[in-house]
Amino acid sequence: MSVDTILRPAPLTTREVSFQELDNDINRPLESFPTFRWWIAISITSGMATLFLVGIYYTVFYGIGTWGNNNPVGWGFAIVNFVFWIGIGHAGTLISAILFLLRQAWRTAIARFAEAMTIFAVICALQFPLFHTGRPWLAAFWLLPLPNHNDIWVNFRSPLLWDVFAVSTYGLVSFMFWYTGLVPDFATIRDRAKHPIRKMAYGILSLGWTGSHRAWQHYEKAYLLFAGFATPLVLSVHSVVSFDFAVSVIPGWHTTIFPPYFVAGAIFSGFGMVATLIIIMRKMFKLEYLVTDDHLELMNKVIITTSMMVGFAYITELFIAWYSGVAYERYAFMNRAVGPYAWAYWTMFSCNVIFPQLLWFKKIRRSALLMYPIIILINVGMWFERFVIVVSSLHRDYLPSSWDYFTPTIIDWFLFIGSFGIFLTLMLLFCRFLPTISIAEAKAFSPGAQPSGAHHE
Amino acid sequence: MSNEKKLVGMVGLYDTPDELAGAAVKVRDAKYQKWDCHTPYPLHGLDDAMGLKPSPIPYITLSAGFVGISAALLLQGWMSAVDYPVRIGGKPMWSWPAFVPITFELFVLFSCVTIMGCVVLFCKLGKWHSPLHDSDIMKEVTSTRFAVVLDSEDSNFTEEKAQKLLEETGCKDIRPLHQIVDVEGGLI
Incomplete structure (x- = not known):
């Protein structure tokens, strides 16, 4: 098989679609009253989100002693969940920006959805370090370089501070990138609106977009630049997250493989989550002709590639631990594989490296039903990866007298399940209020949409 | 109170991108300055x-990026x-290195905030009302059709000349663009 057939560009749609049809189909969920199953879904997810509020109330009232964190394991669920959500958040901008720079037209099918996912995942991620500070109302003074009564500044040499800048920049840039993409679509919705309030709401959001080519010219340049900045930004943010671990002196964390390993893992888990949600979305809104089996197959190819990158990193870590000859390093990895948390390590290993190998089969790659169990396992596996990194490295540190076993409390579970509630509730609202696929882009990539004389970029 | 309509432009609507691209060349060559395509x-x-x-x-973005780099180094160096x-x-x-x-x-943050600012500024966003917004033409150009809009502010513009130019481009749907003005001269 040649490179051309592997990387063959997938058509955006399975059949010829008119502009009017695209407008109608993409906007249908926005313009119709939500279905019964949508109300059921949002009741469940907002119920889950309520657990988050309960957990936060309890945490703020009694302090973070209510969490399972103990003396060697100072970073329990909070940091596991933080890194998990940030990782999920990386696929969105990555899919959108990198595939845009590579001129992959099929990105249109998943980009908007993935960008929304990014923003909601970053919102979830930020909660955890914020409440982990214990007194979040003072956190601004600890996290940002603000003048305070001690006249001392934040420590710019600490990776934890780099993280503050990286994640907040990432959140803001992702939002601006997403919003810029939405502006022309808001104008389309505004001009389709029948109800005056609806027309006004989308009209305000559209910022008065008129589809003027003098505007499109600047808009396209700006969008390209956003993509150009977002691409290294994605890579830098997860590298900085990995520095939180790699710059410390804990065996199992202090390794140079962490930045690329974390970035690969983030892409892997992000694609896993996009696939998990978009398969449901395309089924519910009958958009199978826009998010096609070809697109799922391409996503699965990215998933299996990054799966093997992650697997390669796991094995490299083991090898280097042995090859380094450092007793603590060797122990940390032996302890991961056969120690008290071996169950978590092997869950991670099988979900992330072994089961995704089934995606070698074309039949599985192209079937939403057959790939679904695999991508669910990937979501599970990538959460366990962060659990293994955080907990198994910390629970047995240098002094055996301080070893301990980390067990999450009910509050930890409330916050974890609650963060899924927040994320899924926001996704459900997104599907009802914003176009899940970029209307303008879908039109621009339709056959015959560009003047015949113009070169196609 | 009585209102009157003031002609502010002529609009030609096209069904295909090829027709629009051809028309754009003709309007450009007719030395129009104040005109636009809407797609x-x-x-x-x-x-x-x-x-x-x-x-x-x-x-502009690159300059803002350099401001970001300088600001970051000065901030960190001075504070630390x-x-x-x-x-x-x-x-x-x-x-x-730290x-x-x-x-x-x-660097990225300053650049991207600047890009966003440029989008608002150069695309003339934040202007929610204009004769075009209030006309039916808007519905067409944000959905399926393509338009050339000739502005009456242009020195070349007269109703007849504009009509003739649009006819020459092969346009079959030519519409005048009006602004509603009350007799005291205030806009509505």
Whole structure:
């Protein structure tokens, strides 16, 4: 098989679609009253989100002693969940920006959805370090370089501070990138609106977009630049997250493989989550002709590639631990594989490296039903990866007298399940209020949409 | 109170991108200055057909990026080495490698905020009302059709000349664009 057939560009749609049809189909969920199953879904997810509020109330009232964190394991669920959500958040901008720079037209099918996912995942991620500070109302003074009564500044040499800048920049840039993409679509919705309030709401959001080519010219340049900045930004943010671990002196964390390993893992888990949600979305809104089996197959190819990158990193870590000859390093990895948390390590290993190998089969790659169990396992596996990194490295540190076993409390579970509630509730609202696929882009990539004389970029 | 309609432009609507691209060339060659094309999605090659200059956004963004880099280095250097020096990890006071990640992030942040500002400024966003917004033409150009709008402010513009030019481009749907003005001269 040649490179051309592997990387063959997938058509955006399975059949010829008119502009009017695209407008109608993409906007249908926005313009119709939500279905019964949508109300059921949002009741469940907002119920889950309520657990988050309960957990936060309890945490703020009694302090973070209510969490399972103990003396060697100072970073329990909070940091596991933080890194998990940030990782999920990386696929969105990555899919959108990198595939845009590579001129992959099929990105249109998943980009908007993935960008929304990014923003909601970053919102979830930020909660955890914020409440982990214990007194979040003072956190601004600890996290940002603000003048305070001690006249001392934040420590710019600490990776934890780099993280503050990286994640907040990432959140803001992702939002601006997403919003810029939405502006022309808001104008389309505004001009389709029948109800005056609806027309006004989308009209305000559209910022008065008129589809003027003098505007499109600047808009396209700006969008390209956003993509150009977002691409290294994605890579830098997860590298900085990995520095939180790699710059410390804990065996199992202090390794140079962490930045690329974390970035690969983030892409892997992000694609896993996009696939998990978009398969449901395309089924519910009958958009199978826009998010096609070809697109799922391409996503699965990215998933299996990054799966093997992650697997390669796991094995490299083991090898280097042995090859380094450092007793603590060797122990940390032996302890991961056969120690008290071996169950978590092997869950991670099988979900992330072994089961995704089934995606070698074309039949599985192209079937939403057959790939679904695999991508669910990937979501599970990538959460366990962060659990293994955080907990198994910390629970047995240098002094055996301080070893301990980390067990999450009910509050930890409330916050974890609650963060899924927040994320899924926001996704459900997104599907009802914003176009899940970029209307303008879908039109621009339709056959015959560009003047015949113009070169196609 | 009585209102009257004031002609502010002529609009030609087209069904295909090829027709629009052809029309844009003709209008450009007729030496129009104040005119525009409106399309539901960006059309390739229309920049040249309309004779537009390249967008200055990349240069503005790059300048903002350098401001971001300078601001980040000054901020970190001054806070860590001058205002309240603290020695951490045996590093020198001016430990620039440790300042690289935040410098990069601020480079991106300043650039991207500037891009967003440029989008609002250059695309003339934040203007929610105009005769075009209030006309039925808007519904067409954000959905399926393509329009050339000739502005009456242009020195070449008269109703007849504009009508004739649009007919020459092969346009079959030509509509006048009106603004409603009350007799005291105030706009509605």
